[in-house]
Amino acid sequence: MTTLSELNNCDLATFVDTLHGIYEHSPWIPQRVAMLRPFATANALKLALQSVVSAASDDEQLGLIRAHPELAGKAAIAGTLTEESTGEQARAGLNLCSAEEFATLQQLNTAYNQRFGFPFILAVKGPHGRGLSRAAIIETFARRLKNQAADEQAECLRQIHRIAELRLNALLGIEPQLGNTIMEWADVLAEWSDDDDGLTCAYLTPAHRKTAAQLLAWMTAAGMQAEIDAVGNVVGRYRSETPDAKTLITGSHYDTVCNGGKYDGREGILLAIAVVQQLHLRGEKLPFHLEVIGFAEEEGVRFKSTFLGSNAVIGAFDLALLDKADASGMTMRDALIVAGHDPRVIPAIGRNPDDLLGYVEVHIEQGPVLLERNLPVGIVTSIAGSSRYQVELTGVASHAGTTPMTMRRDAAAAAAEIVLMVERRCSQASSLVGTVGQLQVPHGSVNVIPGACRLSLDIRAADDATRDAAVAEVLRDIDAICARRGIEVQVERAVCAPAAPCAPWLMRQLAQATERAGVPAFELLSGAGHDAMAMARITDVAMLFTRCGNGGISHNPLETMTADDAEVSAQIFLDFLRHFQPPTR
């Protein structure tokens, strides 16, 4: 055990010696990091270590990877595991492999080495730091074997950073308490699912109601006045001592998609409860009321209608939706009544905007941006607006052998031009994305020139002007491509949702808290929709994103985050609350 202060003040040799084991057999890393002292926080030291690795040459990076032993593979048999790694792998139970598991790992090691030429690196302590199961290790190994080489090299470096992070925590005696709480609570909630496999928590199902009850209990235990409102939102109030203070709202949704991840939405509720619990335990009060809302519904799974919870809070719940039926024929009204709610009271949920200071939501990123930049958190600039279209192209189906290239009206070739045009056009602004997610030649035959092709279009940007300009150009180019190729085109607009820009004054205070944590305040766009999008209609909003592991995958059981990233996010949010200043208007 040592302290950050000791590390900041010791001589180079001591520094390198102390940190030598953090990055396996690679003294060059602490050597270069030493120049960057002093570090204000452990986070800053971690990020500095990582940035030295990122800035290193490809050979140095590969050398770092190769300095690590194979996972319970040949190296283990030969007894050449380093002490650190051997200990960690043993704690992960890898010394208790069955013969079959050992054989599988050996095969994976061989295949992996043949494919990539470096050993498979995995932080076997996992995102919680409590250790991965052998089954999870083997599953991850098999999955990553299919990665592209460059991706996999980057993933190995990220796993090395995670190993180093855990070793540095041990060295400095850091325990991510808030992060651990968030991770454990998310695991508890993930036990309640509408399905036997995976996590599905749709609006007002038994799993959903159990989840609500648990959130209510945790909120109450954390010192909040809590209740479940008429739409199913779980609302906890951490009241200020100033009775007529305004209210800052935080939270996110607790429903999930089908077979979803356990952090999407829930992180933002659990993190806020953990932070309030911390304040409550210390007897700290805030100069404003803090409201933590677990929104009942955001994903739209059961009734094909999204944002039910946040729309009720902003007073925009559409009562006509009560007549909508789920797949089994039960109406939303009946589902509410069965769950003990009075749907007639829903309109009364709407908040008075004059009472509000704003809305700040913490959410897992659901994408790869923070992961690729080695940053635990980021500050959202805007929730992208979205324009969606269905495009139907009609050419002339004809014989693939008898129709010369110059006489074709190939609907798929027109579609191909459109796909590449969308890709090119939507690469022209940093906040812009454009996707053709559906693409199909209906009843296509290998020897028939496509007479028809259908495709979808999804264009999003941080601001409406950028998106609208791209959409207009894309639609114009579709017409031009089709005119040139003699293709008939029908374009139908499916969705047009405006962007919700985040409030600069809230973003600034989040950025300051982030920097105080020793983390650069990196800004990014939210391409996905969030409850903050609805809340933005009545108050200023901001969002803090937490890094998403496994390549940024979301809406999937593989969605993951680390306890350390949850900890950083919670500490930033706590610090943000403590330093919160209402806007001067």
Next chain:
Amino acid sequence: MTTLSELNNCDLATFVDTLHGIYEHSPWIPQRVAMLRPFATANALKLALQSVVSAASDDEQLGLIRAHPELAGKAAIAGTLTEESTGEQARAGLNLCSAEEFATLQQLNTAYNQRFGFPFILAVKGPHGRGLSRAAIIETFARRLKNQAADEQAECLRQIHRIAELRLNALLGIEPQLGNTIMEWADVLAEWSDDDDGLTCAYLTPAHRKTAAQLLAWMTAAGMQAEIDAVGNVVGRYRSETPDAKTLITGSHYDTVCNGGKYDGREGILLAIAVVQQLHLRGEKLPFHLEVIGFAEEEGVRFKSTFLGSNAVIGAFDLALLDKADASGMTMRDALIVAGHDPRVIPAIGRNPDDLLGYVEVHIEQGPVLLERNLPVGIVTSIAGSSRYQVELTGVASHAGTTPMTMRRDAAAAAAEIVLMVERRCSQASSLVGTVGQLQVPHGSVNVIPGACRLSLDIRAADDATRDAAVAEVLRDIDAICARRGIEVQVERAVCAPAAPCAPWLMRQLAQATERAGVPAFELLSGAGHDAMAMARITDVAMLFTRCGNGGISHNPLETMTADDAEVSAQIFLDFLRHFQPPTR
């Protein structure tokens, strides 16, 4: 009535006056054609008239179209139909329209004029010259209303050429007797179908056996020794007076695809019978034996195996196929026995190549090349070889909103690049065609970046070197595109059939006969497979293509040709036989 000789020798005023009515109110056409006199044949005169129209300005062409009255529309009501058109439309029964039909035509006229700005032109006498039904006229009108403007203008000009052709026939007293016979016989055969709607004639069905019996009867009546062989081929021999003469084979297949056209395959049999009948009636003998074969099977509908008839004739029938079952479970062996055949005798069908002079097949083009060039026939240079592949692309499915453009592994974008690359590469040689007929993102969602995309590849060329070079480059470029985009690719070869080049000495003799008919000898590739492809394995082959109407559509009930084009084809084939010279080797 006048003669071609009179037209060749009269003064300009008489020429223009005589031909003035051929192209409606457009004396400029005979004026310009007069300079091109003399014409060796009526075909040459027809083609000269057409080429003057083709070379005219767009305004002149539109003027020619607008000189025609609307079809039973406003012009008819206003009494402004020209005498010719009125008479023709009346003969087509358009003066007998029901009120409902008249209203439909009026609506179509209005919609058509709004869309194209010129009147709808249709040669109401139709491809036979006997007149189209009112239902067929209305159906054609509705179908052509969906055409692209440029296509429809060209189609109107083609219909004007057809109207002019029929008027010129009447003026010169031309009766396409062979052509009419071929068209009528094709209509007779089209009555026998496996389905109630449309024409389906699969191997050894009752419809197929009736068709064979009818062909046998026509062959016998035309003076041939005819029989149905053990595989179901109908074989007629028009024997030479020289007993040890070699044999020239002609013919095509009499089976059809499901819901196919009535000329595909059958034209080549019926034309040969009509030509032999002509020789027989005149008592003309040939210095070689002529064998006309109606091949029993080429399309592969019933037993998913193609070229059964021609493979038997070349001694390459695969006896293992006898065990193949159709959809109802009946084996090919049982189907043959039920039809009265002895499958054991099939191997004896194989011809001795030493006895053969060659194989010449007449076939409808099944594509738009001759139609677009205003040519009734063309000489095939080669039957294209074909390479087919299935391509499977694997990228990374991720959130369409949260994944920046630069971090994507979009399988559909890679597929789009491949589609355009195939199109570009296969436009580099005139005989080359390349088609992506199947293209699909499996389970695509509008808001998910495609993680997978499947596509098919069909590349054909007149010669194997051209095709192989294109295939190699396309496969290399697929790899390059996928490597650059980080996409995994699996390519599976499905088909690789070599090209069958036509014999230059046979092509030359076909070309000479074509030119003697007053038609330029235009060469083109056959992109589709034909019995000649199998025959090429034992003897020299050549093919004459007849123009295919309706945009070149085939394998479809809309497949069509005119009696005049059938006549030209038959006359060329007859002349070819009369002038036939064996190769000097």
